Amino acid sequence: MPDGTTGEDRDERFAFNVAAARAYHAAHGHLRPGKKDRPNGVNLYQWLKNQELQIRQGTIPPERLETVTSLPGWEERQEMTATTS
Incomplete structure (x- = not known):
């Protein structure tokens, strides 16, 4: 990869970010x-x-689309974005 990271590194970072999003939703309800x-x-x-x-x-x-759009709070986030845009 041009930036020096491997696909595996990016997959791990993506999974870490998904986990952070899930934890944030669990803690804040949104x-x-x-x-x-x-x-x-x-x-x-x-x-x-x-x-x-x-x-x-x-x-x-x-596969990432499915993961992201199934995050708890994702649909509500999109509805909020649509009404404030």
Whole structure:
């Protein structure tokens, strides 16, 4: 990979971020972290925005799409985004 990370590294990082999102939802009851929230060191706000962008662009791999869209609070997040855009 051009940035020096392997596919395995990216898979591990993705899984770590998913776990952080699940933990955040469990702790807060929603999946709308603030820009400065860093659960387990993850910039969850930006990570979720990146997932949304990849979904809109159609560049997210199918297995990741399924994982992200099945996160607890994902549907509510999308509904909130749609009403505030």
